[in-house]
Amino acid sequence: MFKNKDRYLSFLLVLPSILAVMIFIYGFIGWSIRVSLSQWKGLNPNFAWAGLNNYIELFSDPRFMVDIRNTVIFTVVFVVGCIVVGFFLAVMLDQGLKGEAFFRTLFLFPMAISFIVTGVVWRWLMNPATGSRMSGLNLLFSYLHLDFLINNWHTTPTWGIAAVALAAIWQMSGYTMALYLAGLRSIPLELREAAQIDGASEWQIYRHVILPILTPVTLSALIILGHISLKVFDLIIAMAGKQLALDVPAIYMWQTTFDGLFYARGAAIATLLLISVAVLIIPYMWFTLRSEKQL
Amino acid sequence: MSKKFWYSLIAVLMLTALVLSACGGAATQAPAQTQPPAQGGKEVEVFSWWTGGGEAAGLEAMIKVFNAKYPDIKFINAAVAGGAGTNARAVLATRLQSGDPPDSWQGHAGQELIGTYVAGNQIQPLNDLYESEGWLKVMPQTLIPLISQDGKIYSVPVNIHRANVLWYNPKILEDNKIAVPTTIDEWFAAMDKLKAAGVTPLALGEQWTKMHLLETILLGTLGAEKYNGLWNGTTDWGSAEVKTALENFQKAMTYANTDSASLSWQDAAQLVVNGDAAFNVMGDWAEGYFRELGKKPKVDYGWAPVPGSVGVFQFLSDSFVLAVGAPDPEAAVAWLKVAGSKEGQEAFNPVKGSICARTDCDKALFGEYLQSAMDDWASNVVVGSLTHGVVANDSWKSEIDTALGLFVSNGDLAAFQSALVNACKSSGPCK
Numbered sequence: 177m178f179k180n181k182d183r184y185l186s187f188l189l190v191l192p193s194i195l196a197v198m199i200f201i202y203g204f205i206g207w208s209i210r211v212s213l214s215q216w217k218g219l220n221p222n223f224a225w226a227g228l229n230n231y232i233e234l235f236s237d238p239r240f241m242v243d244i245r246n247t248v249i250f251t252v253v254f255v256v257g258c259i260v261v262g263f264f265l266a267v268m269l270d271q272g273l274k275g276e277a278f279f280r281t282l283f284l285f286p287m288a289i290s291f292i293v294t295g296v297v298w299r300w301l302m303n304p305a306t307g308s309r310m311s312g313l314n315l316l317f318s319y320l321h322l323d324f325l326i327n328n329w330h331t332t333p334t335w336g337i338a339a340v341a342l343a344a345i346w347q348m349s350g351y352t353m354a355l356y357l358a359g360l361r362s363i364p365l366e367l368r369e370a371a372q373i374d375g376a377s378e379w380q381i382y383r384h385v386i387l388p389i390l391t392p393v394t395l396s397a398l399i400i401l402g403h404i405s406l407k408v409f410d411l412i413i414a415m416a417g418k419q420l421a422l423d424v425p426a427i428y429m430w431q432t433t434f435d436g437l438f439y440a441r442g443a444a445i446a447t448l449l450l451i452s453v454a455v456l457i458i459p460y461m462w463f464t465l466r467s468e469k470q471l
Numbered sequence: 472m473s474k475k476f477w478y479s480l481i482a483v484l485m486l487t488a489l490v491l492s493a494c495g496g497a498a499t500q501a502p503a504q505t506q507p508p509a510q511g512g513k514e515v516e517v518f519s520w521w522t523g524g525g526e527a528a529g530l531e532a533m534i535k536v537f538n539a540k541y542p543d544i545k546f547i548n549a550a551v552a553g554g555a556g557t558n559a560r561a562v563l564a565t566r567l568q569s570g571d572p573p574d575s576w577q578g579h580a581g582q583e584l585i586g587t588y589v590a591g592n593q594i595q596p597l598n599d600l601y602e603s604e605g606w607l608k609v610m611p612q613t614l615i616p617l618i619s620q621d622g623k624i625y626s627v628p629v630n631i632h633r634a635n636v637l638w639y640n641p642k643i644l645e646d647n648k649i650a651v652p653t654t655i656d657e658w659f660a661a662m663d664k665l666k667a668a669g670v671t672p673l674a675l676g677e678q679w680t681k682m683h684l685l686e687t688i689l690l691g692t693l694g695a696e697k698y699n700g701l702w703n704g705t706t707d708w709g710s711a712e713v714k715t716a717l718e719n720f721q722k723a724m725t726y727a728n729t730d731s732a733s734l735s736w737q738d739a740a741q742l743v744v745n746g747d748a749a750f751n752v753m754g755d756w757a758e759g760y761f762r763e764l765g766k767k768p769k770v771d772y773g774w775a776p777v778p779g780s781v782g783v784f785q786f787l788s789d790s791f792v793l794a795v796g797a798p799d800p801e802a803a804v805a806w807l808k809v810a811g812s813k814e815g816q817e818a819f820n821p822v823k824g825s826i827c828a829r830t831d832c833d834k835a836l837f838g839e840y841l842q843s844a845m846d847d848w849a850s851n852v853v854v855g856s857l858t859h860g861v862v863a864n865d866s867w868k869s870e871i872d873t874a875l876g877l878f879v880s881n882g883d884l885a886a887f888q889s890a891l892v893n894a895c896k897s898s899g900p901c902k
Contacts, residue, residue, distance in 0.1 A: 217866060219567060219591030238886070239873050304730040309747065331732040333880040417677045419732045420876025434561030436869025437587065 205450065212443035219437060230444035240445070243425045246337045250424065251405040253341035254348075258401050259394065261345060262352025267382075269353070270360045280357070283350040291347065295414025298343035302329035302415075333421040340415055340422060347411075348404070352397050359393040360386070399460045403453050425449055514545035515802035517791070518566075518576035520559035522550045525759045529823030533629070536818050537809045544802045549573055560865075567593055572794035574803035579860030580618045580628050580788040582702075586864025589620055594792040596623035600804060606811055609829045613853040617861060618790060626790035627811040628828035630820050633755045633844055634856040635687045635777040635785035638740065641769065643670060643749045651775045655691050655719055658750075658778035662726040665749050674748035675727035676739035679858060682875055684752050685720050686857040691779025692716035695852045702855070702862040704900035708892045717884055724879075744771045752777055754787070754859070758840045759824025768839045776847075784851035787859035788828055863899065870894035 212231070215224040234240045265283055269276050286294065301312040304327070310318060317325040330339040363386060371381045409426040416422040418431065425445050433442030521530045527550070534546050551559035563576060572593065578584045588594045601607050601624055607615070610628065618626045637658075639651065644661075647668055652658035662672035675681065690698045693706070693716055700706030707713070728748060731739070740757045742748040744766045751757070761772050776783065791810045797803045809815040816827040821836045826845050834842055855861025857868065874890035877883075895901035
């Protein structure tokens with residue numbers, strides 16, 4: 177394949193980025209892990225060994241339990257919501273709709289906005305005020321006489337986090353749509369025609385032909401949306417400020433580290449976040465690497 | 472080996488060297504960035520979270536005084552935006568850890584200062600400055616111990632704010648024939664009456680305003696002495712009287728607007744002057760905000776001490792410090808001299824809407840509310856605020872904040888109290 181000389185050359189060319197990655201990514205990950213095993217609290221570093229104490233404390237910390245619960249609810253609502261909405265938008269556009277380009281842009285547009293902006297807009301839309309100060313969605317429902325839909329949205333303790341996930345779905349389902357649309361377009365027409373000739377209904381075609389072919393698309397959507405939801409921070413800060421009912425690990429990490437100066441605890445939360453993302457990403461990487469080899 | 476190879480090798484090595492020098496240089500280059508072409512000229516970098524409204528305008532007024540007195544020193548305003556300094560403090564902590572302190576920064580007088588920056592050896596004592604400027608005679612005796620440790624004074628307070636103020640809508644109270652409450656029981660009775668009349672009794676905002684309400688109710692229920700005991704370890708957080716105070720807080724929350732979680736303190740305070748709610752507990756910076764809205768004192772809003780805390784002044788104070796390793800200590804001291812001077816404080820406070828830390832400011836410069844605050848500051852029992860950094864260090868406050876947040880969402884009072892007991896053990900004076 178390559179001549180020896182080219183091998184050296186290519187290695188040397190990537191060397192600077194390898195070094196940078198080693199230092200700025202892996203080096204700092206290592207440093208964070210070291211901090212998470214220390215007793216550092218307060219402004220000045222203290223690397224005295226604490227073993228796994230910070231982690232053990234986290235798992236009996238009621239706030240961290242709220243965080244885990246919220247992350248699970250948020251992830252499920254957000255990922256499932258994006259995939260379902262995105263898939264149906266893609267199927268609709270794939271039917272050869274007039275003005276497809278316009279709708280495609282329309283649906284993709286929210287993705288261009290930052291989560292902070294989305295949060296500010298949706299905080300207003302989901303304003304829970306009643307009476308004369310009512311606004312946003314609640315006011316709309318009130319005009320439409322759909323009073324049973326009026327609620328406190330993101331300010332309810334248990335399911336408030338799901339309301340935040342709705343805003344996130346609004347932002348990211350256009351992206352999922354784009355993924356699925358590309359997938360749908362890559363399916364050869366012959367496959368559908370063959371299925372039709374075999375007498376399959378539209379539903380059966382989707383169920384047995386199209387969805388299986390789209391599995392890799394679903395998988396990559398799952399991974400990308402999944403790691404976004406584990407790291408969510410700005411959207412919640414913008415929508416809910418720092419009310420604990422909507423706390424997630426990233427916010428706890430920020431507050432405990434920089435407001436409370438619990439550096440070791442903050443590093444432990446950060447490490448757990450990294451592990452949870454890795455649990456999601458590594459099987460995916462393994463899967464894609466293996467399928468690339470098979471090609 | 473071909474020529475091409477060697478050229479590439481050199482290019483790659485140079486690139487690597489560039490990358491490495493960029494990392495290595497980061498720590499030493501950062502301060503250089505804040506000292507542009509100054510060539511012999513002095514400059515002082517002052518860090519604060521005063522970026523909006525009366526706060527920023529007040530700082531500007533004080534900078535003007537500074538520029539007039541020290542025309543050869545360049546003032547660098549390193550303000551970072553964010554309510555009550557939550558973002559600014561994170562930026563500051565990061566800068567301190569990388570050995571790149573600003574010359575001087577704003578910190579709340581009290582434990583936020585002593586328990587955080589003094590404990591971290593980040594700020595210098597200022598006793599010499601206090602003596603040479605004669606500040607020991609003009610700064611109130613109640614304040615000095617709160618900014619001192621082991622006889623060393625660590626900061627220059629520029630203002631005093633009052634935390635335990637009950638703002639009310641005079642018209643709503645009049646319409647419902649309610650007198651301004653002075654005890655917690657009277658307050659609850661008044662709010663029951665308002666609730667029955669279909670008025671929102673209490674305006675409340677986001678999380679930190681709930682901590683603000685909690686600390687004033689702790690004060691109103693326990694009284695000044697036992698309240699102070701919470702912070703020096705002589706009042707038991709697990710006691711029955713603290714439980715009563717927490718029950719009062721829980722009851723007060725039932726009178727509040729349902730959308731509190733989505734309101735800022737300004738939104739909540741505005742409900743009172745707009746006639747949408749009867750009461751609001753907020754520090755006296757709310758008065759500056761009411762004036763900004765064009766509202767009239769005693770007509771659109773009235774004020775009283777939070778029920779149960781009549782005769783007590785729960786204060787907080789913004790102060791400036793001198794950093795250990797300040798890039799230009801002389802210029803920093805010049806800034807502190809202005810911050811502590813009569814002229815500087817008289818320029819700053821009427822604009823910011825607070826009273827002078829010094830006791831000799833001209834009363835005529837201030838509005839009706841602030842004049843009453845000056846009288847109270849001079850005559851009342853003085854205690855410190857929790858939310859605004861006087862009585863607890865940052866770690867302790869953050870643990871209390873977490874316990875409060877959980878309580879607001881689950882309403883479990885017993886768990887709340889035991890979390891407060893634990894917070895005092897882990898980060899406060901309790902053993």
